[in-house]
Amino acid sequence: xxxxxxxxxxxxxxxxxxxxxxxxxxxxxxxxxxxxxxxxxxxxxxxxxxxxxxxxxxxxxxxxxxxxxxxxxxxxxxxxxxxxxxxxxxxxx
Numbered sequence: 524x525x526x527x528x529x530x531x532x533x534x535x536x537x538x539x540x541x542x543x544x545x546x547x548x549x550x551x552x553x554x555x556x557x558x559x560x561x562x563x564x565x566x567x568x569x570x571x572x573x574x575x576x577x578x579x580x581x582x583x584x585x586x587x588x589x590x591x592x593x594x595x596x597x598x599x600x601x602x603x604x605x606x607x608x609x610x611x612x613x614x615x616x
Contacts, residue, residue: 549585550577551575551576552575552577564586564589567608569591569592569597572588584599584601587614588614
């Protein structure tokens with residue numbers, strides 16, 4: 524007969540397995556994706572940037588704190604296939 528600890532452990536594991544949260548988490552780019560994204564950013568005049576991740580909610584690449592050649596900082600969203608810049612929001616924080 525299972526103990527209470529075994530039952531609770533089983534429930535915790537079961538919830539972890541069926542929970543959709545890990546499936547909806549944003550993800551970092553693969554090395555190949557990162558290389559393509561960074562090439563695009565440089566070609567668009569950005570000199571440095573922060574975190575790059577694929578937002579699973581709207582399936583766009585998000586780049587935080589991208590610095591343009593004029594020193595202004597932006598948060599960018601790129602199309603997942605073409606890497607075209609969809610939004611370029613000034614980041615004045």
